[in-house]
Amino acid sequence: MGQTKSQFTVEELQDYQDLTYFTKKEVLYAHQKFKALAPEKVGHNKNAKLSMSKMLQYPELSVNPFGERICKVFSSSQDGDCTFEDFLDMMSVFSPTAPKSVKAEHAFRIFDFDGDDMLGVSDLKQVVNKLTGENKLSEGEMGMLLHNILEEADLDDDGSLSFAEFEHIIDRSSDFLNSFCIRL
Template sequence: MGNNRSVFSEDELQDYEDLTYLTRKEILLAWRRWTELVGSNVESDKITRYPEETIQELPELKNNPFKDRITRVFSSAQDSRISFEDFLDLLSVMSDKAPLHLKAHYAFHIFDYNEDRSLDEEDLQTVVEKLTGGDPGLLQKEKTKLVDRLLEETDLDGGGISEEEFKHLLTKCPDFVHSFRFSL
């Protein structure tokens, strides 16, 4: 393929810089990683959507217990198929420069498994199962107690944890911004 820069017009690069938290250099690096994932025959196609399994080969996703949800949430068509621009959105949100409120927004939607705009007991049980990998050392009783405690501490109105309540919770977790990221 040769020079990455020839794939993008100057206007496209500027638009991507304006619309993401990525630098020009990071965008070009993202393109290189993209073509490694989807194949070098991609040429200059930035809109073809690829199956989630292809994108989940990215080292940062490969062993992530939330990889299915991540690809679904970042899919602009909500079909778990990803285009280069969806990939850029993912990398932008996962960059060090993305603000807490944006990271929290996406984390909330990743954890909202039943997609009802609230983190309820069902969602939190799923999150705990994913995080523990079904560890038999943790009793179901302990997992339920953890979920109940989370709801008790965070759910102010009893209707499940809203996105605003979730964002408020994350303001108390200073490491969240640094752990919810990928490196280019």
């Protein structure tokens, strides 16, 4: 009654449930959302890979100033193209049920543009520029803002933020869990 044939075996669905913060029903719903981005490509091919431009058509990614960066961080090929498993991992981390520590780890990776495991001045500038969009700060405003960020958060005074320092900021942010969320 009302059952449709799934592209996934019972074992695959169980694995996806075990490896994410989703129920089997939510995994199937996530697959519907992924398939809707390119039905002609995904169709019955559960191993299809969608280009970053297709991924950015997902409504929550299309309006997010970090959409491209999010795709690159979650892409197993690190080029922004995503398989369903990449998409499922992304949606799981952004789900309301993902723990704060997992969200913080991924937020740090998204903000670490140069991939050096530190949020340096150039990373922080890029974050600020993404957040301000068209309302770019002047050199002086940017300098002052970066100085204030580092003054407040750079506990070891090395001119950049480690993951531990970033996590300290996240712990003090009451809105982080709500803002780092995408509902399926």
